[in-house]
Structures are given as structure tokens and as C-alpha cells.
Amino acid sequence: MKTLKLFTFLPLLTLLFSCNQEEKNTTVIVKNSLDFERSFEVIELQLSDLKVDDFYSVGIKNKKTGELQVTQLVDVDGNGTMDKILFQPKIPANSTINFEVVTISETEKPKAPELCYSRFVPERTDDYTWENNKVAFRVYGPVAQKMKEDNIKGGTLSSGVDAWLKRVEYPIINKWYKKYTEGTGTYHKDTGEGLDDFHVGISRGVGGIAVKVDSLYYFSKNYTKWKTITNGPLRTSFYLEYESWNAAGNKITESKTITLDLGNNLSKFSTNINGTNTVSAGLTLHEKDGEVSANPENGWVSYWQPHADSELGTAIIATKSTFKGFEKYDVETKDLSNAYAHLNVNNNSVVYYAGFGWKKSKQFNSKQDWENYLNRFSKQINNPLEVIIE
Missing domain, CATH: 2.70.98 (Beta-galactosidase; Chain A, domain 5)
Known part of the structure; x- marks a missing residue:
């Protein structure tokens, strides 16, 4: 396991990465150590972290509820290839939520207005x-x-x-x-x-x-x-x-x-x-x-x-x-x-x-x-x- 610094709009997210070759889907675990709900903090995931070939078919699903998260792809360096996928989960006080990286079609992706x-x-x-x-x-x-x-x-x-x-x-x-x-x-x-x-x-x-x-x-x-x-x-x-x-x-x-x-x-x-x-x-x-x-x-x-x-x-x-x-x-x-x-x-x-x-x-x-x-x-x-x- 190694620690990687990930820079986002609100906090710097500390990303702990471990790879298990036997698992089909990657799990993203998000932990809130504060005593209030956190709703508007964007999490950034690198393509290399998720071990996927195609960002366009990636979905982030709440393991407990099955709800797909609204996501956004970002080409950081402007080379025409997406580098990051963003999502903004709601994490209750003093809680941990598990998300699963899944493959979905374009029609399955949650829709949201472009307010930013x-x-x-x-x-x-x-x-x-x-x-x-x-x-x-x-x-x-x-x-x-x-x-x-x-x-x-x-x-x-x-x-x-x-x-x-x-x-x-x-x-x-x-x-x-x-x-x-x-x-x-x-x-x-x-x-x-x-x-x-x-x-x-x-x-x-x-x-x-x-x-x-x-x-x-x-x-x-x-x-x-x-x-x-x-x-x-x-x-x-x-x-x-x-x-x-x-x-x-x-x-x-x-x-x-x-x-x-x-x-x-x-x-x-x-x-x-x-x-x-x-x-x-x-x-x-x-x-x-x-x-x-x-x-x-x-x-x-x-x-x-x-x-x-x-x-x-x-x-x-x-x-x-x-x-x-x-x-x-x-x-x-x-x-x-x-x-x-x-x-x-x-x-x-x-x-x-x-x-x-x-x-x-x-x-x-x-x-x-x-x-x-x-x-x-x-x-x-x-x-x-x-x-x-x-």
C-alpha cells in the first residue's frame, strides 16, 4: 500500500492505493472523520488508479444503495485524453461509504445540468x-x-x-x-x-x-x-x-x-x-x-x-x-x-x-x-x- 496526494477543490484528498489482481471491480472507500455531513467535496480519481482502459464507460456506484453517482471527466493537460474522473458523494458524519467502479453505458449515466x-x-x-x-x-x-x-x-x-x-x-x-x-x-x-x-x-x-x-x-x-x-x-x-x-x-x-x-x-x-x-x-x-x-x-x-x-x-x-x-x-x-x-x-x-x-x-x-x-x-x-x- 502506498500513499498518494490528490489535489481537489476543497481538501487535499489522501489517496491510499492497494491493488488486488483477483477482484473484478475496484472499490473506492471514502471516510469522513468529522462530526457533520460532507456533501460538496469533489473527489478526483486518476485513470491509472482505477486500472481501467476507458474512462467513458466508468460509473461510480454506492455499494449499499446501488445508486450511480453523477460524474465528470477531465482532460487536465489538454491532450485530448481524459485524465481524471470526478464525483461528489454525500458522506454522513463520522462515516465510511464504499463505492464500486462499474462499467456502464452512456444511457445509464446519471444526468445533471452543467451548473459549473x-x-x-x-x-x-x-x-x-x-x-x-x-x-x-x-x-x-x-x-x-x-x-x-x-x-x-x-x-x-x-x-x-x-x-x-x-x-x-x-x-x-x-x-x-x-x-x-x-x-x-x-x-x-x-x-x-x-x-x-x-x-x-x-x-x-x-x-x-x-x-x-x-x-x-x-x-x-x-x-x-x-x-x-x-x-x-x-x-x-x-x-x-x-x-x-x-x-x-x-x-x-x-x-x-x-x-x-x-x-x-x-x-x-x-x-x-x-x-x-x-x-x-x-x-x-x-x-x-x-x-x-x-x-x-x-x-x-x-x-x-x-x-x-x-x-x-x-x-x-x-x-x-x-x-x-x-x-x-x-x-x-x-x-x-x-x-x-x-x-x-x-x-x-x-x-x-x-x-x-x-x-x-x-x-x-x-x-x-x-x-x-x-x-x-x-x-x-x-x-x-x-x-x-x-
């Missing part, structure tokens, strides 16, 4: 936007940057992360952009689905990073390259790359993979960065009329604020070994005030989660509800589901 979605948006300059059934976000590309630098109307110069405040579970990205391009409406007005009224500017928005040198923060400009990795019922993920940038004489190179799974309010940011041992992920303080709170023991910092006719919570969270501390950075310059989570960089890599909860979406009714969610999320990422393959 992202894409490049050339019709709105060059946004890259992503969503699931809870939240939506966007970031800005090089064309928007050049327009801003050339004083052309409609440009955006920012590596901050924008929040799209949706309050429906179905996808809204294409619908909202269609209203924009056809001139039939605007996504800046709420007509029942939510809206984009979250100002980013040069702030960090919801999870953009910076590097602190002495008392100042430095950060990149817009992303320069993008690649969609996967969309589906359980996960969307994509890759972004940035032009090298300067932090008080230190050359910083940055790229990242962003992942958002079904049912989660927080996106996972897996960042590769050179030139620094610490980064700071930030939350814009907007009008500074909200409250910064933090729980260093559980690895999070949050900002709960009044927002138009409702309230909004944003947060950064990381594992205990990654979270180094936090700071409320309050200055006079417009959009430079942020609540920062200071994060350790290990082997040129840092992983953290960032997202929001909007009271008007009826997902969270109060600041306390939001912080309870963060504390629960912390338990999950610090106590990974255990997955054993037999």
Missing part, C-alpha cells in the same frame, strides 16, 4: 468569467488593460477579482452578457436574478493577490493568457497567466489555476509564483463601512459590509500551515484599502480559497451565518476526506 461553467468573453472586451449554482466571478484581460492605458472608454486595468451577485441557481453568465451585447438590458440592474454592482477598480476585489514590501503592496496588471480546463455538473476550472511584474525591485512571475465546485461559495486559487516567499490575498474594503473579522486559528479573514439594499460577506481562507496572519490595510488612495490574508509560499506554490455570500441570495442571513460557514469550511480543508482504493 466558465469561459472567455470576447464580446465584452476580454473578460474571463466563471460561476456555479451559488456565485459568479470575473477577471479582466489584456485588451481591457490596453484600452484603459490608451484612455479608450470601457477599459479596465485591474488584477482584482470581480463578484457577480447572483441569487438564482441556474447559470446566468451567457444570459447577462447577451443582454449587454444585444442592448436589451443590463447586468448592472437586478431584475430578479442578481446583478453586478460590486466595484473592483485597482483593489484586490475578492481574492486578488499582492506582495508586501516594507509598508507597501505591489500587484500585477491584467491577465495575459487563459485556458479553459473543464466545465460540467461538478466543477469548472481554468488557467490564467500574468506578465512578470515588479515588487520594489523583486521580479514576480505569476500563474494560477482557479477552480469552482458545485455548491461552494469559495473558489480555489492554486497559484504558482516566483520571487517571493509570502503573498497577500485581499478583500476590497469599498466604502470602509463594514467590519473586518478574522480567525487565525482557522485560517480565515472576512469582510462583512452593507451593500446597497442588502449585506455582503467576502473572505479569504487557507489551511493552517498556509495562513500566516492578516492585516486591515486602510489608506486614503481610492481602492487601495483591503483586508489582507498573508500566506506562506512553499516551493513556489500557494493555495487559498476566496469568495462571497450575499444576504439577498438567501444563502446567509447574517454575519454570524457567514462566519459559521467559514469555520466549517476550515475544518474540511484541514481534515481531508480519506479515500482508499482497493
Whole structure:
């Protein structure tokens, strides 16, 4: 038996692999050691782990109930061959569930809507936007940057992360952009689905990073390259790359993979960065009329604020070994005030989660509800589901 680290959106799943040549079907054992049910954590299984030749005919079946799980195939490296199969089981508190890897036809596969979605948006300059059934976000590309630098109307110069405040579970990205391009409406007005009224500017928005040198923060400009990795019922993920940038004489190179799974309010940011041992992920303080709170023991910092006719919570969270501390950075310059989570960089890599909860979406009714969610999320990422393959 050997131990293998498997990287997923929520926790790192510890995969214990043992092979028994005499067994016909592989068994996947999932163990939850926490005292609450875990429902929205995606498990990744490698093709090589399952010892199957064709991922397209693989099904994951609950051994006890016989229920087939909704699955999603992912081509991680973009070579045209599927590398991973994903599923998102419901595991009761302090319980172990056994799943069987079976061969099924296409018609037998459980169907589910593709609620986890992202894409490049050339019709709105060059946004890259992503969503699931809870939240939506966007970031800005090089064309928007050049327009801003050339004083052309409609440009955006920012590596901050924008929040799209949706309050429906179905996808809204294409619908909202269609209203924009056809001139039939605007996504800046709420007509029942939510809206984009979250100002980013040069702030960090919801999870953009910076590097602190002495008392100042430095950060990149817009992303320069993008690649969609996967969309589906359980996960969307994509890759972004940035032009090298300067932090008080230190050359910083940055790229990242962003992942958002079904049912989660927080996106996972897996960042590769050179030139620094610490980064700071930030939350814009907007009008500074909200409250910064933090729980260093559980690895999070949050900002709960009044927002138009409702309230909004944003947060950064990381594992205990990654979270180094936090700071409320309050200055006079417009959009430079942020609540920062200071994060350790290990082997040129840092992983953290960032997202929001909007009271008007009826997902969270109060600041306390939001912080309870963060504390629960912390338990999950610090106590990974255990997955054993037999």
C-alpha cells in the first residue's frame, strides 16, 4: 500500500492505493472523520488508479444503495485524453461509504445540468468569467488593460477579482452578457436574478493577490493568457497567466489555476509564483463601512459590509500551515484599502480559497451565518476526506 496526494477543490484528498489482481471491480472507500455531513467535496480519481482502459464507460456506484453517482471527466493537460474522473458523494458524519467502479453505458449515466461553467468573453472586451449554482466571478484581460492605458472608454486595468451577485441557481453568465451585447438590458440592474454592482477598480476585489514590501503592496496588471480546463455538473476550472511584474525591485512571475465546485461559495486559487516567499490575498474594503473579522486559528479573514439594499460577506481562507496572519490595510488612495490574508509560499506554490455570500441570495442571513460557514469550511480543508482504493 502506498500513499498518494490528490489535489481537489476543497481538501487535499489522501489517496491510499492497494491493488488486488483477483477482484473484478475496484472499490473506492471514502471516510469522513468529522462530526457533520460532507456533501460538496469533489473527489478526483486518476485513470491509472482505477486500472481501467476507458474512462467513458466508468460509473461510480454506492455499494449499499446501488445508486450511480453523477460524474465528470477531465482532460487536465489538454491532450485530448481524459485524465481524471470526478464525483461528489454525500458522506454522513463520522462515516465510511464504499463505492464500486462499474462499467456502464452512456444511457445509464446519471444526468445533471452543467451548473459549473466558465469561459472567455470576447464580446465584452476580454473578460474571463466563471460561476456555479451559488456565485459568479470575473477577471479582466489584456485588451481591457490596453484600452484603459490608451484612455479608450470601457477599459479596465485591474488584477482584482470581480463578484457577480447572483441569487438564482441556474447559470446566468451567457444570459447577462447577451443582454449587454444585444442592448436589451443590463447586468448592472437586478431584475430578479442578481446583478453586478460590486466595484473592483485597482483593489484586490475578492481574492486578488499582492506582495508586501516594507509598508507597501505591489500587484500585477491584467491577465495575459487563459485556458479553459473543464466545465460540467461538478466543477469548472481554468488557467490564467500574468506578465512578470515588479515588487520594489523583486521580479514576480505569476500563474494560477482557479477552480469552482458545485455548491461552494469559495473558489480555489492554486497559484504558482516566483520571487517571493509570502503573498497577500485581499478583500476590497469599498466604502470602509463594514467590519473586518478574522480567525487565525482557522485560517480565515472576512469582510462583512452593507451593500446597497442588502449585506455582503467576502473572505479569504487557507489551511493552517498556509495562513500566516492578516492585516486591515486602510489608506486614503481610492481602492487601495483591503483586508489582507498573508500566506506562506512553499516551493513556489500557494493555495487559498476566496469568495462571497450575499444576504439577498438567501444563502446567509447574517454575519454570524457567514462566519459559521467559514469555520466549517476550515475544518474540511484541514481534515481531508480519506479515500482508499482497493
